Amino acid sequence: MICGDPFQLFVRIASRHALQARSLKTDVRRLVMLIRTRAPVRIDFAGGWSDVALFTEHSKGLVVNGAINRYAYATLRCERQITQDDSVELQRILDKSIRIYSADFDTFIEADDVRQLEYDGNIDLVKAAVRRMSIQIGGFDLITQSTAPPGSGLGTSASMGVALVGALGALKEATYLPYEYAELASTIERHELGILGGKQDHYASALGGIHFMEFQDEEVKTSPLRCPPHIRYELEKNLVLCYTGQSRLSGSIHQNVTDAYKSEEPSVRNALEALKTTAEATKTALMRGRLTEFGELLTENWNNQKKLHPSVTNDQIDRLFKIAMTNGATGGKACGAGGGGCLLFYCEPTREHRVRQKLEDAGARIIDVNFDFDGLQMWKVSND
Template sequence: MQFYRCRAPLRLGLAGGGTDVQSYSDIYGGNVLNVTINRYAYTHLQLNDTPDIEIESYDFGSSSRINLKNEIIYNGESDLAKGAIKHFYDGSVGFKLVTHNDAPPGSGLGSSSAMVVSLIGAFKELKNLSMSQYDIAQRAVQIERHELGIMGGLQDQYASAFGGFNFMEFNKESGVIVNPLRIDPWVLRELEYNLVLAYTKKNRLSSTIIESQVKNVENNDKGCLDAMHNLKSHAHEMKKALLTGNPTEFGKLLDYTWQEKKKMAATISNPLLDQLYEDAIKAGALGGKVSGAGGGGFMMFYCESTKKREVIEALIKGGAEIMDFAFELEGVQSWRSCRQMKTPQTVFTSQGPLVA
């Protein structure tokens, strides 16, 4: 029996988040800086002899069953998985699909989009398809944004597919261009050492926050648009700080980014986030921001190493939970497990022949 598995990394939104939403980027163009971390969305796919498709989500504690003879309908139950199935499966045999995530829903780490990328990666492995990182990300956007109508930007799918540090450009004419950044290893180590990732324990539905942002753009709200223009500009500044080996400047720019981001929509911050931010700055953080649309989820803070302990203590006292992490420089990864085979057998994967 073979298992087809895939993992897709989650991401931290560092700068420019929101300018990748098409209501803005189609008019003004968008720029986003992000990085993936060693937290993942996982998919396990196992073929069987039943006439059904069984979908199980560990995150939501839910399961559903689809008869192969019936049409797959989006109804709010396992819709992300159903989207991938519609695109990639021919219905010849039944299978079991299990999904789980290293971060809770509404975390601000792009977990939903990473899950779609992971699902696509598992089917890519099953069917031995030749798909580039762009192909996978574009198909994920098609499923999540267009077919399911889930509001959001475009950075998450591309971040999870490509992995690592990326500066992304969004434009209606040229589409999405991903520019991988070659950052000095000592800068990466310094960032990992000095960044604190805090879970606020307050989850939110990002689509509602994005909806407010979209309305502000459509209404030509000057405060919102000016903030987004500034965020796009400072994504370039943050990229420069990383490439030229100035992590301290990167930390200071996080503060500016957060102050501007809050101007995009009233729901981006709240008293809890404001208090945690104030506590961290008082304890010695140079700057910080939420990852993702805002409203809750994870916040990140940059602090000099001598202040890190004080910042962590302040955040824990404020009710946050600290999560250790490292950067993940690889994107989506899929593989086959043949461990239960009794005799050696060669299978052909997307990476070439594998002797099991």
């Protein structure tokens, strides 16, 4: 049972261990290591939904997306006691317990063993990553935080998963390739937690950049779209990303669409094929710098996305979409599964400021967009 402010409790526990460490004998020194990771979220331009595992078992999925400068962060702190004995350094774990603090949900959890981390709907993704990645690891403190709103449709859970496997992998001194981090994070969501969804979010976060992605069964092929710099600058200037203020539960929307797909509803299957066609066209438009067409393809994608299930849109989304389109947007769509979260619009040059203002006046929150080409990043800070 935890009483009071979870963060202050976390700080008190960490301070207690620091005092204990300072009381060690002079021939014993304490090594405190901080491992930090960050992983970007993404905006999806076209083809989303076609990457979901249920669909890729029967047909190739095609997606165009781009990683942006909103991040999931994981900070992992561990202490080691190093004893000097006849010129041989003996290193042991100073503390065996695991302490997790989620800044986004203001939640603190402490456990003596990873097996005590039970899935109960309370930061289960973090628990799953720790259980999956750190069975043989000793104690540590883990803090997670995201600079993107939860339930935004930007792939925040996937980026957090990538950041977590990066930090926990670094603690184990394991080295993975970017696609392996993506696969590990995807596996944790799909197999450890049974979360429906595709892999595009994990790959976008691990790799960074703007990509055309292909999905067939478990195989993933990623092709970076190396747009000229002036095209990227135009995209960053004219794209308007807004948060509706309404967090959406993608799991329920995914369930609605997969149920319809399993029922072999022709409208759903036709919409998925149309989404893939739009992804191909979007890739071509970006590579050739046809940004007016790119904006129109966002709307084409959105119209097909809405055919998947009525829960993909709602009155608030429709209202904000109308406001943007009547004030200078040439096209737009909901990010991710839809049903809330973020909306993305491409605007006429010099009119994006008006679209931003009108959306803010309507209660939406504007999120500045710059592309991230670094993907997952990790670094260590040691303090002897």
